[in-house]
Amino acid sequence: MNSYKQIFKLLKSSYGIFIYVVIYFMLMIFMIGANSSNTVNQNAKTYGTISVELKNEDQFSIGLKDYLKKFYKIEEIKEYKYAINTTYSVGHVKVEDIDNVEVTLGSVVVPLKLHVSQYINSIKQNDPTLLLRRVETEIVESKGVLGLKEFFQSYALLIFGISGMFVMSFIKPLMSKETIEKVRLSSTSMTKYISSIFLGLFTIMLVITLLASGFAMIVLGASISQIIWPIINSMLYFGISLMILFMVFAITSNEDVIMVISNALGVLLVMISGSFFPFEYIPKPIQIAAKLLPTYYYNQLVSGFDLNFVLIQCAFLMALSLATVNILKYNKQR
Amino acid sequence: MKKLYYDVKIIFSDKIVLFFTVFFPLMLIIIIHTLVSGLNNMKFKVGVDQAGTSQEKMIEYVEVKDYKEALQKNEVQLYTKDNKIYVTGYKTGQAYIIENINYAIQQGTKDYAQSKTLPRVSDFVALLTMNAIYSIFLSITVMQKYFGKSGVAARIALSNQRSRLMVNSFILSFIFQSIALILPICYLSYHNLITVNFELFLYCGLLILNGIGLGMLVSSFERLTLGMKQGISVTIAQIMTLIGGGFGIPMLAYHSKYTFPFLQYLSPVHLTNQMFMNGFNWSYVVILVLIPIVAMTIAYYNGGKK
Numbered sequence: 001m002n003s004y005k006q007i008f009k010l011l012k013s014s015y016g017i018f019i020y021v022v023i024y025f026m027l028m029i030f031m032i033g034a035n036s037s038n039t040v041n042q043n044a045k046t047y048g049t050i051s052v053e054l055k056n057e058d059q060f061s062i063g064l065k066d067y068l069k070k071f072y073k074i075e076e077i078k079e080y081k082y083a084i085n086t087t088y089s090v091g092h093v094k095v096e097d098i099d100n101v102e103v104t105l106g107s108v109v110v111p112l113k114l115h116v117s118q119y120i121n122s123i124k125q126n127d128p129t130l131l132l133r134r135v136e137t138e139i140v141e142s143k144g145v146l147g148l149k150e151f152f153q154s155y156a157l158l159i160f161g162i163s164g165m166f167v168m169s170f171i172k173p174l175m176s177k178e179t180i181e182k183v184r185l186s187s188t189s190m191t192k193y194i195s196s197i198f199l200g201l202f203t204i205m206l207v208i209t210l211l212a213s214g215f216a217m218i219v220l221g222a223s224i225s226q227i228i229w230p231i232i233n234s235m236l237y238f239g240i241s242l243m244i245l246f247m248v249f250a251i252t253s254n255e256d257v258i259m260v261i262s263n264a265l266g267v268l269l270v271m272i273s274g275s276f277f278p279f280e281y282i283p284k285p286i287q288i289a290a291k292l293l294p295t296y297y298y299n300q301l302v303s304g305f306d307l308n309f310v311l312i313q314c315a316f317l318m319a320l321s322l323a324t325v326n327i328l329k330y331n332k333q334r
Numbered sequence: 335m336k337k338l339y340y341d342v343k344i345i346f347s348d349k350i351v352l353f354f355t356v357f358f359p360l361m362l363i364i365i366i367h368t369l370v371s372g373l374n375n376m377k378f379k380v381g382v383d384q385a386g387t388s389q390e391k392m393i394e395y396v397e398v399k400d401y402k403e404a405l406q407k408n409e410v411q412l413y414t415k416d417n418k419i420y421v422t423g424y425k426t427g428q429a430y431i432i433e434n435i436n437y438a439i440q441q442g443t444k445d446y447a448q449s450k451t452l453p454r455v456s457d458f459v460a461l462l463t464m465n466a467i468y469s470i471f472l473s474i475t476v477m478q479k480y481f482g483k484s485g486v487a488a489r490i491a492l493s494n495q496r497s498r499l500m501v502n503s504f505i506l507s508f509i510f511q512s513i514a515l516i517l518p519i520c521y522l523s524y525h526n527l528i529t530v531n532f533e534l535f536l537y538c539g540l541l542i543l544n545g546i547g548l549g550m551l552v553s554s555f556e557r558l559t560l561g562m563k564q565g566i567s568v569t570i571a572q573i574m575t576l577i578g579g580g581f582g583i584p585m586l587a588y589h590s591k592y593t594f595p596f597l598q599y600l601s602p603v604h605l606t607n608q609m610f611m612n613g614f615n616w617s618y619v620v621i622l623v624l625i626p627i628v629a630m631t632i633a634y635y636n637g638g639k640k
Binding site for chain 1: 348349350353354358361362365366368369370371372376392401402405406408414417418419420421422426427429430432433434435436437439440441442444445446447448449450451452561562564565568569572579583584585587588589608611612
């Protein structure tokens with residue numbers, strides 16, 4: 001009984017999984033495309049994109065624009081409010097004269113109004129050298145590549161969704177009573193059969209992850225050494241999410257519950273683990289809850305290798321695997 | 335009435351539909367609101383040797399002994415000493431603190447800019463529209479009886495009542511989803527995150543029509559199982575929401591409008607979100623009316639009569 005052949009057969013017959021993976025891949029391409037030009041990379045060099053509207057082309061206005069150019073990428077944006085609302089632009093500066101400079105911001109943490117004040121202050125004090133007095137910044141230890149980090153944080157969502165689809169499309173039919181009976185009658189041992197199913201699924205996921213990483217490398221310009229660790233981390237997380245959903249399948253055998261968990265839970269886990277919001281500003285009770293979940297450690301590991309977090313992830317995987325095996329044994333006895 | 339009762343029974347007997355239509359979007363709205371409200375109370379911790387009080391309400395000085403350890407453990411956003419700043423990479427709010435320190439050493443104290451911060455409507459509007467597009471999920475469950483491989487589907491396909499029954503199911507799906515939308519609208523309006531007006535109902539109504547139409551379209555592919563159709567429908571709804579700026583990544587909406595312009599026309603959520611932010615747009619409304627008509631026409635002829 002060759003489960004690889006079975007997986008391949010199922011892969012050919014269930015084109016739903018292809019649609020699912022293709023849709024997700026389209027999304028990935030789109031996200032990488034967006035990532036390449038958004039503030040993720042820009043912020044590493046500048047404080048973001050702004051638009052500047054000058055009423056007069058006088059010395060003050062041009063001087064202010066030039067000063068802002070040092071910190072921001074200045075673009076001509078027609079719908080500046082829409083751009084700010086969608087966080088594409090971090091602000092808009094409307095310059096009339098020295099006493100009428102209007103700054104529209106999208107977030108209070110953007111230092112645009114401080115930059116404007118710095119320039120006006122130097123003009124009012126008639127001392128242009130004031131602007132040269134700046135603190136020196138030293139990076140103690142930089143972790144990870146910013147664009148790549150964002151990309152792999154979002155990838156957790158895809159991993160969870162794909163795991164759910166794998167459980168529904170592959171594990172469920174391959175673990176059906178008829179198939180199990182066939183395995184028993186064949187010369188293949190049950191352990192070998194189940195491990196080959198998981199190996200097959202890991203191979204498919206590895207191919208998807210390698211393709212995704214390839215896109216990330218091309219567009220975000222990451223090197224092979226930077227990409228290896230996120231791939232290992234993704235595969236580890238895939239193992240965990242697959243085991244979570246397999247365990248749910250072992251408990252309920254209900255396709256609907258797996259779907260709810262793979263979609264709804266996947267989104268919630270990713271959100272509270274700090275992928276889309278800075279983790280340090282998430283309310284404390286949610287932070288505590290997130291630290292009990294593997295998605296949090298996945299996010300931490302995206303930034304770089306940490307043995308403690310790897311061990312925690314391995315412990316999650318082991319615990320889930322043991323729990324699933326025990327549930328399957330209990331079901332068999334019953 | 336009997337047929338309508340049958341459709342209502344289908345909806346209430348499917349707990350997953352109830353979950354995705356009523357509870358999941360509401361749960362997301364509450365969670366995101368909680369996460370975003372955390373951002374409003376941001377206080378940046380600046381590591382120093384001797385802590386004093388900050389005049390800036392967003393900055394808090396923290397005394398640290400080992401600044402490297404404090405930075406790596408994320409106890410402080412940055413550490414400053416002798417006009418020098420030590421950081422571990424980019425962190426939210428870091429730029430603001432640095433420029434604040436810069437302004438102080440440039441002998442500046444006054445805020446010369448007349449600044450205003452725009453209220454972020456995109457996050458919650460995107461959540462509301464996501465709730466509306468989830469009608470795709472409801473639609474698949476209700477419409478399954480017309481397109482599935484069951485005996486019921488075969489009998490309906492042969493009867494001359496098919497169109498009438500489909501219209502009934504369509505209306506019921508629309509009413510049910512509209513009622514389900516009231517809960518999040520109440521939550522958002524209670525927290526002053528949206529304004530309840532005619533436009534709100536118009537845009538949401540259009541989006542529900544799109545969801546139901548697209549649901550019918552997915553439903554009409556008979557080779558897919560119900561579970562698979564539901565999975566695909568949730569994925570479509572999530573992707574449309576994401577392209578439209580949902581899930582806390584509003585910038586994707588801007589990119590799909592200017593970097594990949596064709597994408598905005600593939601996502602009714604995106605068009606609706608734009609109208610919420612930029613105001614009424616006739617061409618968008620026409621597209622939003624056309625999408626369900628085309629989807630339903632294809633679905634009608636694609637499935638059910640084999």
